[in-house]
Amino acid sequence: MPTHQEPALRTTGLRKAFGEHVAVDDIDLTVPAGSFYGLVGPNGAGKTTTLAMAVGLLRPDAGSAEIFGVDVWRDTVRAKGLIGVLPDGNAMPERLTGREVLTYLGLLRGLQPDVVAERTEELLQILELDSAERTLVIEYSTGMRKKIGLAVALLHAPRLLVLDEPFEAVDPVSAATIRTILRRFAANGGSVIISSHVMALVEQLCDHVGVISDGRVVAAGPLADVRGSGTLEDAFIDLVGARAGGTEGLAWLTS
Ligand SMILES: Nc1ncnc2c1ncn2[C@@H]1O[C@H](COP(=O)(O)OP(=O)(O)OP(=O)(O)O)[C@@H](O)[C@H]1O
Numbered sequence: 472m473p474t475h476q477e478p479a480l481r482t483t484g485l486r487k488a489f490g491e492h493v494a495v496d497d498i499d500l501t502v503p504a505g506s507f508y509g510l511v512g513p514n515g516a517g518k519t520t521t522l523a524m525a526v527g528l529l530r531p532d533a534g535s536a537e538i539f540g541v542d543v544w545r546d547t548v549r550a551k552g553l554i555g556v557l558p559d560g561n562a563m564p565e566r567l568t569g570r571e572v573l574t575y576l577g578l579l580r581g582l583q584p585d586v587v588a589e590r591t592e593e594l595l596q597i598l599e600l601d602s603a604e605r606t607l608v609i610e611y612s613t614g615m616r617k618k619i620g621l622a623v624a625l626l627h628a629p630r631l632l633v634l635d636e637p638f639e640a641v642d643p644v645s646a647a648t649i650r651t652i653l654r655r656f657a658a659n660g661g662s663v664i665i666s667s668h669v670m671a672l673v674e675q676l677c678d679h680v681g682v683i684s685d686g687r688v689v690a691a692g693p694l695a696d697v698r699g700s701g702t703l704e705d706a707f708i709d710l711v712g713a714r715a716g717g718t719e720g721l722a723w724l725t726s
Pocket residue numbers: 489494512513514515516517518519520521
């Protein structure tokens with residue numbers, strides 16, 4: 472049986488190659504139960520691939536992932552019951568309204584119809600999707616898709632939320648609402664993993680950070696340890712290699 476001492480997520484030796492290209496190479500990560508964990512890294516570092524393998528969406532070539540001690544690839548149904556996932560790309564039934572999506576997925580997850588109806592109403596309202604009552608998901612903007620994806624992740628009140636870029640394309644008011652929801656969730660004992668490029672946001676929300684570069688973990692642990700005495704952004708640039716370009720080349724642009 473999983474216990475409360477088990478980490479929310481533990482990955483061991485996760486690896487994935489696409490053809491010749493090794494996208495994720497031997498990733499060991501431990502996300503303590505009750506933590507708010509930020510996964511950061513440059514474009515193409517392997518964050519999405521790592522998270523997809525960790526939550527049972529993409530089969531690893533090697534390694535394992537456990538959610539609260541439950542092996543994701545051996546006991547997938549039980550592991551998935553413990554997590555709410557906002558995946559990258561966020562595939563969902565396109566020809567349904569937001570309310571229909573939540574109702575359909577809520578019932579599919581075995582929630583009682585009255586519980587589904589109540590939670591759906593609240594989620595649509597708090598995420599300001601209720602006005603789009605007759606809009607099909609296929610017509611949603613990118614930010615609206617993020618919000619309905621987040622609602623889907625929250626619906627069954629999971630113990631761990633795994634959210635790939637939850638704030639991307641979301642307007643500032645909605646972002647503030649999402650921050651509040653996630654903080655409340657974490658304050659009540661929930662565990663959260665987000666991937667993000669926005670260091671200030673990660674610094675504000677997260678108590679633990681993992682930095683991935685070129686498919687490998689280059690730093691991980693409590694925020695204060697990874698950040699050191701500077702900002703997370705400084706630490707990040709040091710860790711992934713300062714390669715800030717832009718001062719040379721493009722002569723045609725400035726002539
Ligand atoms: N389905 C795929 N087929 C081939 N290559 C892939 C596939 N998915 C990811 N990759 C490659 O794997 C590497 C890691 O990609 P991934 O999307 O995990 O990075 P990321 O850290 O999430 O990037 P970003 O911050 O830009 O979203 C990249 O080089 C990417 O091109």
